[in-house]
Amino acid sequence: MTNGLKIVLVLGSAPDAVLAKNWDLSVFTSRVAINNAWQITPDWDYLVYPEDFAVNRLPPEPLLPHQRLIAASEFVPQQNSFGGFVYAGGTMAFTTGYWVLGALKPDILAFLGCDMVYAQGAGASSHFYGQGTPDPLRADVTLQSLEAKSVRFLSFAHSQNCAVVNLSQLAESRLLFPRVSMAEFATQPLCQDILNRQSQLFDTEVVSRVLQAEQDLGYMVPSGRYWEREAEFDKSKLSDIDRLWLQTLQAA
Structure with a gap:
């Protein structure tokens, strides 16, 4: 911990995630990799991956004593x-954040490495390992507004007295979190x-209103496999909720 703070890094697979290779990661209490991001640095503590993640892309056994795999269970x-x-958004950056x-x-x-913007054009790499599937950009009723989902996450984090920052140096991000540098962010x-x-x-x-709207809709899938019931969800009502989340910032 730094200054008695519990500080966690969530590391995704965007090309700039490789910045972590040159950082002193001991400033973080825990380092959480998503999917393939464990390949960037051996200094990870948790790897969060979905059910459809290829087994041959998991880190080799045995893991170090402090390392754990976090699956859907x-x-x-x-x-x-x-x-x-x-309501949270069915992509691993948000799933990992909530975990x-x-x-x-x-x-x-x-x-x-979680900005969810993808380079285009010849020779451009979408991920640190080359070309990958831009999962957050797929046609999915839960991902109509990545920005709104990031605001929702920020609200829930704040309700737990948790400060959220983005260490990315990219010019663009779908995450509406404050940007800070590695040198400055970990101070009391x-x-x-x-x-x-x-x-x-x-x-x-407005936050209370949008949380009530979510509760009233009742779109809860305890298994987590929401895509198996996607036909039950009203896209326009979920879009209305996204707009409300964005209004929680705009109205303040």
């Missing part, structure tokens, strides 16, 4: 405790400053 209950996949909130309860949660004053700014971001009345 662990992250689905945590996700459900935050309202479920339909971290529930299981690790950080004071600061920092994302790298900055953490408190971010929490203060997060408080000012949200209109609490």
